Amino acid sequence: MATGGGEGARTWRRRAPKRDLAVWFGWLLGLLVTLECFRVIADVTIWEFVWDAPQQAGDLFSRMVPPRWPYIDRLWLPLWDTINIATLGTLLAIVMAVPVAFCAASNTTPSRLLVRPVALFIIVASRSINSLIWALLLVSIIGPGVLAGIIAIALRSIGFVAKLLYEAIEEIDTAQVEAVAATGAGPGQVLTYGIVPQIMPAFAGISVFRWDINIRESTVLGLVGAGGIGLELQASISTLAWPQASVIFLLILGTVLVSEWVSARIRHAII
Amino acid sequence: MAVAGARRSWSPPPLIANPWLRWAVVIGAAIYLYLALNSVPLNWARILDGLSRGWLFVKGFLTPDFVSRHEEIFEGLLESVVMTVVSTVLGVALALPVALGAAKNVAPWPVYYLCRAFIAASRTFQEVIIAILFVAMFGFGPFAGMLTITFATIGFMAKLLAEDIEDIDRSQVEAIRATGASWAQTVNYAIQPQVLPRLIGLSLYRVDINFRESAVVGIVGAGGIGATLNTAFDRYEYSVAGAILLLIIGIVMACEYTSGLIRRRVQ
Numbered sequence: 001m002a003t004g005g006g007e008g009a010r011t012w013r014r015r016a017p018k019r020d021l022a023v024w025f026g027w028l029l030g031l032l033v034t035l036e037c038f039r040v041i042a043d044v045t046i047w048e049f050v051w052d053a054p055q056q057a058g059d060l061f062s063r064m065v066p067p068r069w070p071y072i073d074r075l076w077l078p079l080w081d082t083i084n085i086a087t088l089g090t091l092l093a094i095v096m097a098v099p100v101a102f103c104a105a106s107n108t109t110p111s112r113l114l115v116r117p118v119a120l121f122i123i124v125a126s127r128s129i130n131s132l133i134w135a136l137l138l139v140s141i142i143g144p145g146v147l148a149g150i151i152a153i154a155l156r157s158i159g160f161v162a163k164l165l166y167e168a169i170e171e172i173d174t175a176q177v178e179a180v181a182a183t184g185a186g187p188g189q190v191l192t193y194g195i196v197p198q199i200m201p202a203f204a205g206i207s208v209f210r211w212d213i214n215i216r217e218s219t220v221l222g223l224v225g226a227g228g229i230g231l232e233l234q235a236s237i238s239t240l241a242w243p244q245a246s247v248i249f250l251l252i253l254g255t256v257l258v259s260e261w262v263s264a265r266i267r268h269a270i271i
Numbered sequence: 272m273a274v275a276g277a278r279r280s281w282s283p284p285p286l287i288a289n290p291w292l293r294w295a296v297v298i299g300a301a302i303y304l305y306l307a308l309n310s311v312p313l314n315w316a317r318i319l320d321g322l323s324r325g326w327l328f329v330k331g332f333l334t335p336d337f338v339s340r341h342e343e344i345f346e347g348l349l350e351s352v353v354m355t356v357v358s359t360v361l362g363v364a365l366a367l368p369v370a371l372g373a374a375k376n377v378a379p380w381p382v383y384y385l386c387r388a389f390i391a392a393s394r395t396f397q398e399v400i401i402a403i404l405f406v407a408m409f410g411f412g413p414f415a416g417m418l419t420i421t422f423a424t425i426g427f428m429a430k431l432l433a434e435d436i437e438d439i440d441r442s443q444v445e446a447i448r449a450t451g452a453s454w455a456q457t458v459n460y461a462i463q464p465q466v467l468p469r470l471i472g473l474s475l476y477r478v479d480i481n482f483r484e485s486a487v488v489g490i491v492g493a494g495g496i497g498a499t500l501n502t503a504f505d506r507y508e509y510s511v512a513g514a515i516l517l518l519i520i521g522i523v524m525a526c527e528y529t530s531g532l533i534r535r536r537v538q
Contacts, residue, residue: 049410
């Protein structure tokens with residue numbers, strides 16, 4: 001912060017003039033990059049379709065309303081599948097993520113040079129790739145169906161759960177670990193009595209949080225053939241049955257709201 | 272801690288203290304698992320068949336083929352990166368007014384509820400669903416993808432930023448207001464400095480997310496690397512798919528590393 005002088009009237013300014021100029025250039029550069037990026041998009045855009053959009057949106061809306069409510073009877077089974085994909089996928093992810101997290105945390109890893117980088121790479125790889133892409137891969141490998149969805153959700157969630165969990169492990173209170181070790185406990189006992197009780201609340205919170213996210217994600221996995229309500233959505237959209245699509249959208253909305261409420265209640269009870 | 276009579280052994284307290292609730296949860300979970308696992312159809316022949324194909328993918332992933340489809344890959348990645356940049360900038364810029372509107376201590380209640388409703392709508396639906404609708408409205412291509420990711424960015428940023436604005440230190444606002452500052456000056460001098468570090472951190476985090484999302488919206492025709500990836504899987508070209516996945520992982524890692532550096536400088 002500097003008081004920049006100017007013709008006697010000393011007005012307060014946040015930065016010195018030179019820094020002001022640098023900041024201004026930074027903004028200009030950012031703006032130019034963004035505009036250039038937009039130009040690339042604009043070049044491949046068919047603008048007639050874009051100007052047409054309000055009309056298209058109105059048309060789409062008029063097709064979607066009123067929703068074809070009787071159709072909902074055919075959605076309960078896919079919805080059950082969707083919930084199973086999310087829940088079983090989360091459970092599978094937790095089972096795999098716990099060892100990865102302990103290998104990735106710098107205070108519990110068996111080897112900082114060999115094991116930790118591998119665990120960190122697993123975390124990054126799993127987090128970088130969206131569950132829909134995992135589903136695409138798995139549908140191509142094991143065929144379409146609920147199983148592909150479960151494994152896709154699990155593979156995507158390992159990184160998320162393991163990352164948050166290993167951060168929780170690294171932040172534990174070492175005094176408790178030392179106290180347990182001082183009683184003559186072996187490494188396994190230090191783990192179960194010194195470390196696990198400290199990370200249990202974080203672990204439960206992370207799992208429920210991820211389950212909530214997975215409910216959302218599993219609603220669309222069917223678009224690539226991995227089971228659940230997304231399959232019905234895909235079928236409705238490709239046959240242009242928009243009144244059915246709107247029923248599905250509303251059902252997804254309801255499911256997500258319920259799962260959010262459940263997860264908030266559970267997390268509230270834990271923490 | 273319970274000391275059990277003469278044996279003096281100790282066991283850690285259970286996670287759920289109430290025994291009735293604990294057993295209800297355990298039994299409920301067991302019944303659910305039984306029903307859920309039974310409803311998953313398993314086609315063992317197809318899965319065994321898939322194992323060899325899975326092995327092919329692992330081999331493809333280990334021997335990625337960047338060369339034979341480098342043009343499609345380059346174009347797809349360029350589109351993804353470009354979509355990420357534009358939608359992050361646009362999304363953050365548009366999220367600022369929405370965040371102010373969605374903060375209880377700043378906005379009047381009609382604006383508050385309007386902004387909260389907008390945030391809820393943007394966060395409930397997956398990007399892919401929004402992308403389907405936008406593709407139907409705006410036609411195929413990265414423009415629809417860009418709008419999709421911008422829309423999702425607004426919801427994400429506005430929600431987290433609004434929570435931060437609601438948590439600010441009131442005394443600074445009062446101090447600025449006591450100098451006779453207008454609403455805009457109060458926002459700029461009392462609120463903005465308090466939430467700026469978090470705004471920068473969230474924006475950087477969102478860059479990562481947006482890049483990952485830009486790889487997905489292509490599956491429904493909204494541009495980006497997703498379309499190329501989808502084609503590669505459809506043709507069982509696993510070494511091309513492996514190359515694309517490695518590039519995505521590499522770019523996400525680079526983004527995370529850079530944003531970590533910037534965040535450390537800001538805070």
